[in-house]
Amino acid sequence: MKMVLTVTFVGYIDDEVPGKQVAVGSGEFEDLKCGLVLKSIGYKSLPIEGLPFDKYRGVVPNLRGRIFSSESETAKVEPGLYVVGWLKRGPTGIVATNLHCAEETVASILEDDKKGVLRASSDLKRPGRRGLLEILEQKNTRYVSFDDWEKIDAKEKTAGQLNNKPREKITTWDELLKVANEG
Structure with a gap:
Protein backbone atom coordinates (compact mmCIF):
# COMPACT_ATOMS: atom_id res chain seq x y z
CA MET A 1 0.00 0.00 0.00
CA LYS A 2 1.43 3.33 -1.06
CA MET A 3 0.84 6.18 1.39
CA VAL A 4 1.52 9.84 0.79
CA LEU A 5 1.22 12.50 3.45
CA THR A 6 0.54 16.01 2.22
CA VAL A 7 2.10 18.48 4.62
CA THR A 8 0.67 21.98 4.88
CA PHE A 9 3.01 24.55 6.32
CA VAL A 10 1.31 26.74 8.89
CA GLY A 11 1.97 29.87 10.85
CA TYR A 12 0.30 31.01 14.06
CA ILE A 13 -1.39 34.40 13.97
CA ASP A 14 -4.58 35.98 15.30
CA ASP A 15 -4.76 39.71 14.71
CA GLU A 16 -8.05 40.05 16.60
CA VAL A 17 -6.84 38.65 19.94
CA PRO A 18 -3.27 39.62 20.93
CA GLY A 19 -1.28 36.63 22.17
CA LYS A 20 -3.75 34.06 20.81
CA GLN A 21 -2.36 31.54 18.37
CA VAL A 22 -4.37 29.87 15.63
CA ALA A 23 -3.11 27.72 12.77
CA VAL A 24 -3.12 29.54 9.43
CA GLY A 25 -2.14 27.71 6.23
CA SER A 26 0.74 29.24 4.29
CA GLY A 27 -0.40 27.90 0.91
CA GLU A 28 2.75 25.78 0.62
CA PHE A 29 2.38 21.99 0.35
CA GLU A 30 4.77 19.06 0.16
CA ASP A 31 4.01 15.36 -0.49
CA LEU A 32 6.04 12.88 1.57
CA LYS A 33 6.08 9.11 1.01
CA CYS A 34 5.41 7.38 4.32
CA GLY A 35 4.26 4.13 5.89
CA LEU A 36 2.31 5.52 8.84
CA VAL A 37 0.55 8.76 9.66
CA LEU A 38 -0.42 9.74 13.21
CA LYS A 39 -2.58 12.75 14.02
CA SER A 40 -2.63 14.46 17.39
CA ILE A 41 -4.87 17.35 18.31
CA GLY A 42 -4.01 19.57 21.26
CA TYR A 43 -6.38 20.41 24.07
CA LYS A 44 -6.54 22.98 26.82
CA VAL A 60 -0.29 26.58 35.78
CA PRO A 61 1.81 29.77 36.08
CA ASN A 62 5.44 28.71 36.43
CA LEU A 63 9.07 29.58 35.88
CA ARG A 64 11.05 26.71 34.32
CA GLY A 65 8.56 24.30 35.89
CA ARG A 66 8.54 25.92 39.34
CA ILE A 67 4.91 26.71 40.23
CA PHE A 68 3.99 30.25 41.25
CA SER A 69 1.78 30.82 44.30
CA SER A 70 -0.76 32.80 42.25
CA GLU A 71 -1.33 34.45 38.87
CA SER A 72 -0.42 37.95 40.11
CA GLU A 73 2.76 39.75 39.06
CA THR A 74 3.97 39.65 42.66
CA ALA A 75 3.55 35.86 42.92
CA LYS A 76 6.38 33.87 44.46
CA VAL A 77 7.60 30.40 43.57
CA GLU A 78 6.07 27.66 45.75
CA PRO A 79 8.99 25.57 47.08
CA GLY A 80 8.71 21.92 46.11
CA LEU A 81 5.89 22.28 43.56
CA TYR A 82 6.66 21.65 39.89
CA VAL A 83 4.77 21.19 36.63
CA VAL A 84 5.57 19.69 33.20
CA GLY A 85 3.97 19.15 29.81
CA TRP A 86 0.91 20.92 28.49
CA LEU A 87 -0.10 22.01 31.98
CA LYS A 88 3.26 23.83 32.10
CA ARG A 89 3.41 25.36 28.61
CA GLY A 90 0.03 24.85 26.92
CA PRO A 91 -1.01 22.42 24.16
CA THR A 92 2.00 22.85 21.91
CA GLY A 93 4.88 20.82 20.60
CA ILE A 94 5.76 17.25 19.77
CA VAL A 95 7.16 14.32 21.74
CA ALA A 96 10.62 15.91 21.70
CA THR A 97 9.12 19.12 23.10
CA ASN A 98 7.77 17.14 26.06
CA LEU A 99 11.21 15.66 26.64
CA HIS A 100 12.86 19.11 26.67
CA CYS A 101 10.07 20.42 28.91
CA ALA A 102 10.58 17.59 31.42
CA ILE A 109 14.25 20.35 40.85
CA LEU A 110 17.95 19.44 40.97
CA GLU A 111 18.96 23.11 41.35
CA ASP A 112 16.47 23.51 44.21
CA LEU A 118 13.41 21.17 49.09
CA ARG A 119 12.16 20.00 52.45
CA ALA A 120 11.23 16.58 53.78
CA SER A 121 7.63 15.70 52.90
CA SER A 122 6.80 15.53 56.63
CA ASP A 123 7.56 19.29 56.82
CA LEU A 124 5.15 20.21 54.03
CA LYS A 125 1.49 21.06 54.26
CA ARG A 126 1.02 18.98 51.10
CA PRO A 127 1.68 15.27 51.70
CA GLY A 128 3.07 14.56 48.20
CA ARG A 129 3.53 10.94 47.16
CA ARG A 130 2.30 9.58 50.49
CA GLY A 131 -0.86 11.67 50.21
CA LEU A 132 -1.46 10.59 46.62
CA LEU A 133 -1.16 6.91 47.54
CA GLU A 134 -3.57 7.42 50.46
CA ILE A 135 -6.12 9.04 48.14
CA LEU A 136 -5.78 6.24 45.58
CA GLU A 137 -6.24 3.61 48.28
CA GLN A 138 -9.24 5.42 49.81
CA LYS A 139 -10.90 5.53 46.38
CA ASN A 140 -9.96 1.88 45.76
CA THR A 141 -8.20 2.99 42.56
CA ARG A 142 -6.01 0.48 40.77
CA TYR A 143 -2.59 1.87 39.89
CA VAL A 144 0.81 0.62 38.78
CA SER A 145 3.87 1.38 40.92
CA PHE A 146 7.30 2.03 39.39
CA ASP A 147 8.41 -1.50 40.33
CA ASP A 148 5.30 -2.87 38.62
CA TRP A 149 6.00 -0.71 35.55
CA GLU A 150 9.51 -2.19 35.38
CA LYS A 151 7.92 -5.68 35.16
CA ILE A 152 5.67 -4.47 32.34
CA LYS A 165 10.94 -5.25 17.45
CA PRO A 166 12.01 -2.98 20.32
CA ARG A 167 8.88 -4.00 22.26
CA GLU A 168 5.43 -5.50 21.91
CA LYS A 169 2.99 -3.19 23.69
CA ILE A 170 0.51 -4.67 26.15
CA THR A 171 -2.71 -2.96 25.18
CA THR A 172 -5.28 -3.83 27.83
CA TRP A 173 -5.46 -2.66 31.43
CA ASP A 174 -6.25 -6.19 32.66
CA GLU A 175 -3.16 -7.65 30.95
CA LEU A 176 -0.99 -4.79 32.31
CA LEU A 177 -2.20 -5.51 35.85
CA LYS A 178 -1.65 -9.25 35.37
CA VAL A 179 1.98 -8.67 34.34
CA ALA A 180 2.48 -6.10 37.14
CA ASN A 181 1.24 -8.58 39.75
CA GLU A 182 3.46 -11.46 38.55
CA GLY A 183 6.39 -12.57 40.70
Whole structure:
Protein backbone atom coordinates (compact mmCIF):
# COMPACT_ATOMS: atom_id res chain seq x y z
CA MET A 1 0.00 0.00 0.00
CA LYS A 2 1.43 3.33 -1.06
CA MET A 3 0.84 6.18 1.39
CA VAL A 4 1.52 9.84 0.79
CA LEU A 5 1.22 12.50 3.45
CA THR A 6 0.54 16.01 2.22
CA VAL A 7 2.10 18.48 4.62
CA THR A 8 0.67 21.98 4.88
CA PHE A 9 3.01 24.55 6.32
CA VAL A 10 1.31 26.74 8.89
CA GLY A 11 1.97 29.87 10.85
CA TYR A 12 0.30 31.01 14.06
CA ILE A 13 -1.39 34.40 13.97
CA ASP A 14 -4.58 35.98 15.30
CA ASP A 15 -4.76 39.71 14.71
CA GLU A 16 -8.05 40.05 16.60
CA VAL A 17 -6.84 38.65 19.94
CA PRO A 18 -3.27 39.62 20.93
CA GLY A 19 -1.28 36.63 22.17
CA LYS A 20 -3.75 34.06 20.81
CA GLN A 21 -2.36 31.54 18.37
CA VAL A 22 -4.37 29.87 15.63
CA ALA A 23 -3.11 27.72 12.77
CA VAL A 24 -3.12 29.54 9.43
CA GLY A 25 -2.14 27.71 6.23
CA SER A 26 0.74 29.24 4.29
CA GLY A 27 -0.40 27.90 0.91
CA GLU A 28 2.75 25.78 0.62
CA PHE A 29 2.38 21.99 0.35
CA GLU A 30 4.77 19.06 0.16
CA ASP A 31 4.01 15.36 -0.49
CA LEU A 32 6.04 12.88 1.57
CA LYS A 33 6.08 9.11 1.01
CA CYS A 34 5.41 7.38 4.32
CA GLY A 35 4.26 4.13 5.89
CA LEU A 36 2.31 5.52 8.84
CA VAL A 37 0.55 8.76 9.66
CA LEU A 38 -0.42 9.74 13.21
CA LYS A 39 -2.58 12.75 14.02
CA SER A 40 -2.63 14.46 17.39
CA ILE A 41 -4.87 17.35 18.31
CA GLY A 42 -4.01 19.57 21.26
CA TYR A 43 -6.38 20.41 24.07
CA LYS A 44 -6.54 22.98 26.82
CA SER A 45 -5.72 21.76 30.32
CA LEU A 46 -8.17 22.14 33.16
CA PRO A 47 -7.48 23.71 36.57
CA ILE A 48 -6.30 21.52 39.42
CA GLU A 49 -7.75 22.23 42.85
CA GLY A 50 -5.26 24.09 45.03
CA LEU A 51 -3.07 25.35 42.19
CA PRO A 52 -3.18 28.75 40.48
CA PHE A 53 -4.38 28.50 36.88
CA ASP A 54 -4.21 30.80 33.87
CA LYS A 55 -7.60 30.11 32.25
CA TYR A 56 -6.70 31.96 29.05
CA ARG A 57 -3.53 29.96 28.34
CA GLY A 58 -4.65 26.77 30.11
CA VAL A 59 -1.49 26.50 32.20
CA VAL A 60 -0.29 26.58 35.78
CA PRO A 61 1.81 29.77 36.08
CA ASN A 62 5.44 28.71 36.43
CA LEU A 63 9.07 29.58 35.88
CA ARG A 64 11.05 26.71 34.32
CA GLY A 65 8.56 24.30 35.89
CA ARG A 66 8.54 25.92 39.34
CA ILE A 67 4.91 26.71 40.23
CA PHE A 68 3.99 30.25 41.25
CA SER A 69 1.78 30.82 44.30
CA SER A 70 -0.76 32.80 42.25
CA GLU A 71 -1.33 34.45 38.87
CA SER A 72 -0.42 37.95 40.11
CA GLU A 73 2.76 39.75 39.06
CA THR A 74 3.97 39.65 42.66
CA ALA A 75 3.55 35.86 42.92
CA LYS A 76 6.38 33.87 44.46
CA VAL A 77 7.60 30.40 43.57
CA GLU A 78 6.07 27.66 45.75
CA PRO A 79 8.99 25.57 47.08
CA GLY A 80 8.71 21.92 46.11
CA LEU A 81 5.89 22.28 43.56
CA TYR A 82 6.66 21.65 39.89
CA VAL A 83 4.77 21.19 36.63
CA VAL A 84 5.57 19.69 33.20
CA GLY A 85 3.97 19.15 29.81
CA TRP A 86 0.91 20.92 28.49
CA LEU A 87 -0.10 22.01 31.98
CA LYS A 88 3.26 23.83 32.10
CA ARG A 89 3.41 25.36 28.61
CA GLY A 90 0.03 24.85 26.92
CA PRO A 91 -1.01 22.42 24.16
CA THR A 92 2.00 22.85 21.91
CA GLY A 93 4.88 20.82 20.60
CA ILE A 94 5.76 17.25 19.77
CA VAL A 95 7.16 14.32 21.74
CA ALA A 96 10.62 15.91 21.70
CA THR A 97 9.12 19.12 23.10
CA ASN A 98 7.77 17.14 26.06
CA LEU A 99 11.21 15.66 26.64
CA HIS A 100 12.86 19.11 26.67
CA CYS A 101 10.07 20.42 28.91
CA ALA A 102 10.58 17.59 31.42
CA GLU A 103 14.37 18.03 31.34
CA GLU A 104 13.95 21.73 32.14
CA THR A 105 11.68 20.97 35.12
CA VAL A 106 14.02 18.23 36.38
CA ALA A 107 16.93 20.69 36.14
CA SER A 108 14.90 23.11 38.31
CA ILE A 109 14.25 20.35 40.85
CA LEU A 110 17.95 19.44 40.97
CA GLU A 111 18.96 23.11 41.35
CA ASP A 112 16.47 23.51 44.21
CA ASP A 113 17.69 20.33 45.88
CA LYS A 114 21.31 21.49 45.62
CA LYS A 115 20.35 24.87 47.17
CA GLY A 116 18.52 23.10 50.01
CA VAL A 117 15.16 24.54 48.96
CA LEU A 118 13.41 21.17 49.09
CA ARG A 119 12.16 20.00 52.45
CA ALA A 120 11.23 16.58 53.78
CA SER A 121 7.63 15.70 52.90
CA SER A 122 6.80 15.53 56.63
CA ASP A 123 7.56 19.29 56.82
CA LEU A 124 5.15 20.21 54.03
CA LYS A 125 1.49 21.06 54.26
CA ARG A 126 1.02 18.98 51.10
CA PRO A 127 1.68 15.27 51.70
CA GLY A 128 3.07 14.56 48.20
CA ARG A 129 3.53 10.94 47.16
CA ARG A 130 2.30 9.58 50.49
CA GLY A 131 -0.86 11.67 50.21
CA LEU A 132 -1.46 10.59 46.62
CA LEU A 133 -1.16 6.91 47.54
CA GLU A 134 -3.57 7.42 50.46
CA ILE A 135 -6.12 9.04 48.14
CA LEU A 136 -5.78 6.24 45.58
CA GLU A 137 -6.24 3.61 48.28
CA GLN A 138 -9.24 5.42 49.81
CA LYS A 139 -10.90 5.53 46.38
CA ASN A 140 -9.96 1.88 45.76
CA THR A 141 -8.20 2.99 42.56
CA ARG A 142 -6.01 0.48 40.77
CA TYR A 143 -2.59 1.87 39.89
CA VAL A 144 0.81 0.62 38.78
CA SER A 145 3.87 1.38 40.92
CA PHE A 146 7.30 2.03 39.39
CA ASP A 147 8.41 -1.50 40.33
CA ASP A 148 5.30 -2.87 38.62
CA TRP A 149 6.00 -0.71 35.55
CA GLU A 150 9.51 -2.19 35.38
CA LYS A 151 7.92 -5.68 35.16
CA ILE A 152 5.67 -4.47 32.34
CA ASP A 153 8.61 -2.84 30.55
CA ALA A 154 10.69 -6.03 30.74
CA LYS A 155 7.77 -8.19 29.50
CA GLU A 156 7.09 -5.85 26.54
CA LYS A 157 10.77 -5.79 25.55
CA THR A 158 11.07 -9.57 25.78
CA ALA A 159 7.94 -10.06 23.67
CA GLY A 160 9.26 -7.51 21.17
CA GLN A 161 12.58 -9.33 20.77
CA LEU A 162 10.66 -12.44 19.71
CA ASN A 163 9.18 -10.38 16.85
CA ASN A 164 12.39 -8.48 16.01
CA LYS A 165 10.94 -5.25 17.45
CA PRO A 166 12.01 -2.98 20.32
CA ARG A 167 8.88 -4.00 22.26
CA GLU A 168 5.43 -5.50 21.91
CA LYS A 169 2.99 -3.19 23.69
CA ILE A 170 0.51 -4.67 26.15
CA THR A 171 -2.71 -2.96 25.18
CA THR A 172 -5.28 -3.83 27.83
CA TRP A 173 -5.46 -2.66 31.43
CA ASP A 174 -6.25 -6.19 32.66
CA GLU A 175 -3.16 -7.65 30.95
CA LEU A 176 -0.99 -4.79 32.31
CA LEU A 177 -2.20 -5.51 35.85
CA LYS A 178 -1.65 -9.25 35.37
CA VAL A 179 1.98 -8.67 34.34
CA ALA A 180 2.48 -6.10 37.14
CA ASN A 181 1.24 -8.58 39.75
CA GLU A 182 3.46 -11.46 38.55
CA GLY A 183 6.39 -12.57 40.70
